[in-house]
Amino acid sequence: MPKNSKVVKRELDDEVIESVKDLLSNEDSADDAFKKSELLVDDQEHKDVDVEEGSDVEDERPAWNSKLQYILAQVGFSVGLGNVWRFPYLCQKNGGGAYLIPYLVLLLIIGIPLFFLELSVGQRIRRGSIGVWNYISPTLGGIGFASCVVCFFVALYYNVIIGWSLFYFSQSFQHPLPWDQCPLVKNASHTFVEPECEKSSATTYYWYREALNISNSLSESGGLNWKMTLCLLAAWVLVGLAMIKGIQSSGKIMYFSSLFPYVVLICFLVRGLLLNGSMDGIRHMFTPKIEIMLEPKVWREAATQVFFALGLGFGGVIAFSSYNKRDNNCHFDAVLVSFINFFTSVLATLVVFAVLGFKANMINEKCITENSEMILKLLKIGNLSQDMIPHHINFSSITANDYNLVYDIIKKVKEEEFPALGLKSCQIEDELNKAVQGTGLAFIAFTEAMTHFPASPFWSVMFFLMLVNLGLGSMFGTIEGIITPIVDTFKVRKEILTVICCLVAFLIGLIFVQRSGNYFVTMFDDYSATLPLLIVVILENVAISRIYGIDKFMEDLKDMLGFSPNRYYYYMWKYVSPVVLLFLLIASIVQMGLSPPGYNAWIEEKATEEFLSYPAWGMTVCISLMILAILPVPIVFIIRRCNLIDDSSGSLAAVSYKRGRIIKEPVNLEGDDASLIHGKIPSEVPSPNFGKNIYRKQTGSPALDTAPNGRYGIGYLMADMPDMPESDL
Numbered sequence: 001m002p003k004n005s006k007v008v009k010r011e012l013d014d015e016v017i018e019s020v021k022d023l024l025s026n027e028d029s030a031d032d033a034f035k036k037s038e039l040l041v042d043d044q045e046h047k048d049v050d051v052e053e054g055s056d057v058e059d060e061r062p063a064w065n066s067k068l069q070y071i072l073a074q075v076g077f078s079v080g081l082g083n084v085w086r087f088p089y090l091c092q093k094n095g096g097g098a099y100l101i102p103y104l105v106l107l108l109i110i111g112i113p114l115f116f117l118e119l120s121v122g123q124r125i126r127r128g129s130i131g132v133w134n135y136i137s138p139t140l141g142g143i144g145f146a147s148c149v150v151c152f153f154v155a156l157y158y159n160v161i162i163g164w165s166l167f168y169f170s171q172s173f174q175h176p177l178p179w180d181q182c183p184l185v186k187n188a189s190h191t192f193v194e195p196e197c198e199k200s201s202a203t204t205y206y207w208y209r210e211a212l213n214i215s216n217s218l219s220e221s222g223g224l225n226w227k228m229t230l231c232l233l234a235a236w237v238l239v240g241l242a243m244i245k246g247i248q249s250s251g252k253i254m255y256f257s258s259l260f261p262y263v264v265l266i267c268f269l270v271r272g273l274l275l276n277g278s279m280d281g282i283r284h285m286f287t288p289k290i291e292i293m294l295e296p297k298v299w300r301e302a303a304t305q306v307f308f309a310l311g312l313g314f315g316g317v318i319a320f321s322s323y324n325k326r327d328n329n330c331h332f333d334a335v336l337v338s339f340i341n342f343f344t345s346v347l348a349t350l351v352v353f354a355v356l357g358f359k360a361n362m363i364n365e366k367c368i369t370e371n372s373e374m375i376l377k378l379l380k381i382g383n384l385s386q387d388m389i390p391h392h393i394n395f396s397s398i399t400a401n402d403y404n405l406v407y408d409i410i411k412k413v414k415e416e417e418f419p420a421l422g423l424k425s426c427q428i429e430d431e432l433n434k435a436v437q438g439t440g441l442a443f444i445a446f447t448e449a450m451t452h453f454p455a456s457p458f459w460s461v462m463f464f465l466m467l468v469n470l471g472l473g474s475m476f477g478t479i480e481g482i483i484t485p486i487v488d489t490f491k492v493r494k495e496i497l498t499v500i501c502c503l504v505a506f507l508i509g510l511i512f513v514q515r516s517g518n519y520f521v522t523m524f525d526d527y528s529a530t531l532p533l534l535i536v537v538i539l540e541n542v543a544i545s546r547i548y549g550i551d552k553f554m555e556d557l558k559d560m561l562g563f564s565p566n567r568y569y570y571y572m573w574k575y576v577s578p579v580v581l582l583f584l585l586i587a588s589i590v591q592m593g594l595s596p597p598g599y600n601a602w603i604e605e606k607a608t609e610e611f612l613s614y615p616a617w618g619m620t621v622c623i624s625l626m627i628l629a630i631l632p633v634p635i636v637f638i639i640r641r642c643n644l645i646d647d648s649s650g651s652l653a654a655v656s657y658k659r660g661r662i663i664k665e666p667v668n669l670e671g672d673d674a675s676l677i678h679g680k681i682p683s684e685v686p687s688p689n690f691g692k693n694i695y696r697k698q699t700g701s702p703a704l705d706t707a708p709n710g711r712y713g714i715g716y717l718m719a720d721m722p723d724m725p726e727s728d729l
Helices: 018-022 031-036 067-078 081-085 087-093 096-125 129-136 142-170 195-199 200-210 226-243 246-275 279-285 298-307 316-321 330-381 398-412 426-432 438-448 456-490 494-513 517-527 530-561 565-593 618-629 633-642
Strands: 011-012 015-017 039-042 047-050 184-186 191-194 600-602 610-611 655-658 661-664
Touching: 011 517, 011 610, 015 494, 018 456, 067 129, 067 246, 067 456, 081 246, 081 298, 081 438, 081 456, 087 096, 087 279, 087 298, 087 330, 096 129, 096 279, 096 298, 096 330, 096 565, 129 142, 129 226, 129 316, 129 456, 129 530, 142 200, 142 226, 142 298, 142 438, 142 456, 142 494, 142 517, 142 530, 142 618, 191 195, 191 494, 191 618, 195 517, 200 438, 226 246, 226 456, 226 494, 226 565, 246 279, 279 426, 298 530, 298 565, 316 426, 316 456, 330 398, 330 530, 426 438, 438 456, 438 494, 456 494, 494 517, 517 530, 530 565, 530 618, 530 633, 618 633
Parallel strands: none
Antiparallel strands: 011 015, 039 047, 184 191, 600 610, 655 661
């Protein structure tokens, strides 16, 4: 080994210790060797290890096998169920194709910049959300804990949706599909159609009665639904097995879970375009309604969708990027994943409205047939004159245009008597304007359309397997946002923590598989994440742009990436994004205040949904969810601001970060806090001369604002120094 890359070892008080000066003295002559080296201080065995590139000692932190695996993980996390059943609904509701304009604008203003920010801090510091924000500013360390709490809340109910998809997937291997027809009920005298199904529809009945066996209100528990309990258990087993080894196990599954949904979406799009009426749905979808686009509500909903589509604030983005090499081009990753997410939403929208166009066409044909028969009856009994019917009209094979012509004539001639005739207009646009989202789209509208497909069981299997994979991809990122920060901070075994986390989540998740469980899913979806995540991301932005310093952060990015990011990000992070996020937070609070807190309950006797207000205990749960999610932020702030916990006990505050490893600092040092040498008084310890080679502020030393030490100038070695500002890396 060349002399300038050897580790100089000294024996001091019978302990073999490497001094900081000896480590840093080689930097000028062998800068590359220094950057690639690792310092490990083992207090128990009193030995030094210097790990150079190519040595047999590997970095303790896992790493992605390839860049493709990492990109698929981020895509799998960001592309979820919301892209399939939320984005198409918002697009239809908020101006059709015109909705894409505010969405793209807000993607550029808050989406990509904040996604880039989370990728950068995770990759730079190589820790989960708790470690990252402790590192940036200890007083704001609660941001990481809040992210973990929100991730846990979301994981509780998100995996229930995967359980529902698994149930429908298991029921799809039969022909005809079980939700194709209403069930028949037999009694002693005759057979009749199930009344609840007859009043609604076969798919609606199957969802509410066969799948959920839902109760009439939140207060009526009704006991556990054992079918859904087993499906929830299966969902947690899948997540646990995939996550038990961290990215080593989940990373391999990403190749299937992230790519398979695209195969299914493309197959559905091709099949959908061949269906009668599909182009009507797509045309209706992308017909821009400019006047709607100008409403403030549209921009608020677009901003919310951008925010949640990319998984900002959850901690999953930071956790995944923390397994990257420090010189990875995370700017490219941020732009790529953001636009893949956007184009996936557009692809899903095309698929959804091609299928809904087909469904609307089927319903419209049925409406025309029924009303044509009604017109013939009215002609026979003399309520309508044959003279008002055009001669070319043939009611046995009437087209939509011919029916609309007859309908308009009758409405004009029988103006006063027309309402009593009971005729319907049968416009395909009326069906397409019935906006559906969420479970109503996936488990009712889409399943009904698939019953009319040739080989419907095959398409049902593909669709629900796609939903399972979309859900699992997002769950991997959500669980990683819980596991990685805890493992990094508290040094517990990942396998044990994963099993405990999944087991506890399953036990708590039993509230979602009661007969009233669907109402709890709605409650958690509405209150556990929206406001807390907005507050978390605002604090993340403020921590970087104001507390740590946006200029210093831009220099860090230059060191890490090898080039300076566009100044566009500087202005977005410092001025625009915080203001937009603050407006979004205020608008969300106002919207929540104006909307009566409640849920849509399925009333069995009426076979319809009815809006009910939350009971007093339900409102208490809603408020508690929001408070619990954001509570870690003020608690950690007060504890560290007021020094309520003695950090000298040697845990979180006495930790130094260096190239993805943690170095335990000697907790009994006094006097010269810059020394890493255990057991020597300050006068006997060689004083390390840092020069301009590292970001560090010593007592009596001027602060250094630049990092000449290349891409490891910040965060390469950080000691716990009382006189160092909390925001300095």
